[in-house]
Amino acid sequence: MHLERIPLAEVQAFSPIFLDYIHQAPKIAPFYHLPPSIESFKTQIKQKQQSTKGVNLPWRKTLAEVLDRQYEGISQPPTAQIASLKDEKTFTVTTGHQLSLFTGPLYFIYKIITCIRLAEKLKEAYPEYHFVPVYWMASEDHDFEEINHFHLFGKKYQWDTAQTGAVGHFDTKGFETIFEQIGEVPDFFKKAYDGSHTLSEATRYLVHALFSDKGLVCIDADDATLKAALKDVMKQDILQHHANREVNKTSEQLSELGYKTQIYPREINFFYLDEGKRARIVAEEGHYKVLNTDISFDEAALEQLIDDSPERLSPNVALRPLYQEVILPNLAYLGGPGELAYWLQLKGMFEHYEVPFPVLMPRNFALVISKNYAKRFEKLGISYADIFQDLDSIKKKWLQKNAEVEIDLAEEKKNVLDTFSKIQEKAQTVDKTLDGFVGAEYNKLLKSIENIEKRLKKSEEQKQQTEIKQLENLKEKLFPEGNLQERHDNLLNFYINQDDFMAQLAQHFDPFSFTMHLLIEAID
Numbered sequence: 001m002h003l004e005r006i007p008l009a010e011v012q013a014f015s016p017i018f019l020d021y022i023h024q025a026p027k028i029a030p031f032y033h034l035p036p037s038i039e040s041f042k043t044q045i046k047q048k049q050q051s052t053k054g055v056n057l058p059w060r061k062t063l064a065e066v067l068d069r070q071y072e073g074i075s076q077p078p079t080a081q082i083a084s085l086k087d088e089k090t091f092t093v094t095t096g097h098q099l100s101l102f103t104g105p106l107y108f109i110y111k112i113i114t115c116i117r118l119a120e121k122l123k124e125a126y127p128e129y130h131f132v133p134v135y136w137m138a139s140e141d142h143d144f145e146e147i148n149h150f151h152l153f154g155k156k157y158q159w160d161t162a163q164t165g166a167v168g169h170f171d172t173k174g175f176e177t178i179f180e181q182i183g184e185v186p187d188f189f190k191k192a193y194d195g196s197h198t199l200s201e202a203t204r205y206l207v208h209a210l211f212s213d214k215g216l217v218c219i220d221a222d223d224a225t226l227k228a229a230l231k232d233v234m235k236q237d238i239l240q241h242h243a244n245r246e247v248n249k250t251s252e253q254l255s256e257l258g259y260k261t262q263i264y265p266r267e268i269n270f271f272y273l274d275e276g277k278r279a280r281i282v283a284e285e286g287h288y289k290v291l292n293t294d295i296s297f298d299e300a301a302l303e304q305l306i307d308d309s310p311e312r313l314s315p316n317v318a319l320r321p322l323y324q325e326v327i328l329p330n331l332a333y334l335g336g337p338g339e340l341a342y343w344l345q346l347k348g349m350f351e352h353y354e355v356p357f358p359v360l361m362p363r364n365f366a367l368v369i370s371k372n373y374a375k376r377f378e379k380l381g382i383s384y385a386d387i388f389q390d391l392d393s394i395k396k397k398w399l400q401k402n403a404e405v406e407i408d409l410a411e412e413k414k415n416v417l418d419t420f421s422k423i424q425e426k427a428q429t430v431d432k433t434l435d436g437f438v439g440a441e442y443n444k445l446l447k448s449i450e451n452i453e454k455r456l457k458k459s460e461e462q463k464q465q466t467e468i469k470q471l472e473n474l475k476e477k478l479f480p481e482g483n484l485q486e487r488h489d490n491l492l493n494f495y496i497n498q499d500d501f502m503a504q505l506a507q508h509f510d511p512f513s514f515t516m517h518l519l520i521e522a523i524d
Helices: 016-022 026-031 040-050 057-070 079-084 106-125 176-182 187-194 199-214 224-240 242-256 299-308 320-327 337-343 347-352 371-380 391-402 410-430 432-463 465-478 501-508
Strands: 002-007 090-097 130-137 149-152 155-158 217-220 270-274 277-284 287-290 313-315 330-335 359-362 365-369 515-520
Touching: 016 026, 016 337, 016 359, 026 242, 040 330, 040 359, 057 079, 057 217, 057 224, 079 130, 090 106, 090 320, 106 130, 106 199, 106 330, 106 365, 106 501, 130 199, 155 176, 176 187, 187 199, 199 217, 224 242, 224 270, 224 299, 224 313, 224 320, 242 347, 313 320, 320 330, 320 347, 330 337, 337 359, 365 371, 371 465, 391 465, 410 432, 501 515
Parallel strands: 090 130, 090 330, 130 217, 330 359, 365 515
Antiparallel strands: 002 515, 149 155, 270 277, 270 313, 277 287
């Protein structure tokens, strides 16, 4: 494969707040700590070293013990990487994602590879330190409908189960029906689900099999020992609502600048977690009730629950990032446009809790173009950048370039406007009441020209029907169901037929290149 890049602004798929962040627009600066540059990490390291969260030596030892326990039963675990976390000169860079079946859409893989590449780049720039890439498993998430399917070779495969609650707890029994539908897949995909008891275990096994040689460490934060570090935050959030106030304040500031906010904090930002349930905790008449259950606590009982069983509480989207930064010696969070947008709502909350705000790093974006599709680009004579436009714009541009006669009547419209402007001047001189009449006649003529232009376009499309159909097919294949390829297609669409696919991604991805990476297979 060879690499071409296009600016993300030309992709027409990203929000203004994300584009302003990567372009370092001055108005967005108050909402993050340091820009996403290699130079920022010198300052970030120093500030993390000065923090009391996630970096002191006793806690580092505890963190390593938890990770060693979580990797029990995994062949060739990342023992050295985990052990390195006990060293005060080791830091993490982290990406997080749901427990997507079969790794879900491609961008899950892209996030992890970019995270690994970031750790490598940091090691080159700061050789006196060690950097561990971490995949934060969203095992406590309960939106199963978002992850219960994947798309492979044009077909959707879905796992149906009646299980509820945190998806990481789901028993993988019954998943064999998916394998029966698919047919041949790499053995380690089967072993991941057949040999595991829960979806968390299966996901860790699968991700480790894909990245075992890259030093990646998976962490499941659904753990009593890890959550013990969050006890004070749990109590403060439930009793004093600091996160709600701070995040809402920042969200209002972003809204005033015209940005759309991503998350909406609640008065209490924790769920009650137990087998089969993950339900919100709300304050009602002096008690704390777990929604849709008969469970409730008074203040003393809830504080006692936090002290004795912190694993029973699960942070929501507003507090999960803080939890991450409290328990990891972390320098950067690497995520997609939506994720970074909601992180920008959190800086005030981090300042309140005196936790260093990480460097926010955009993940890499990519479009994989097989040699068959590359040939179509060449045959049709369109650029790779063109394919990111909407279909009507692509067809219009192609017809203008390839039509037998000129079908764009823009020049003719201009001539008519010039003529009617002169007519209108004369009419006003003779009788000002004719002004409206002349304007109406101009609009009628302009409408007629536009109708003629549409007929010309339609006739030309019919003449070029074969090529237009090829354009439509190319757009659909590379943007399935109108989505970016990376948000739809599964890894196996490419991994099965390209042994070096992962290596190619690692070779071409650059965590400091905020562009769309076009990975184009060479034409024979």
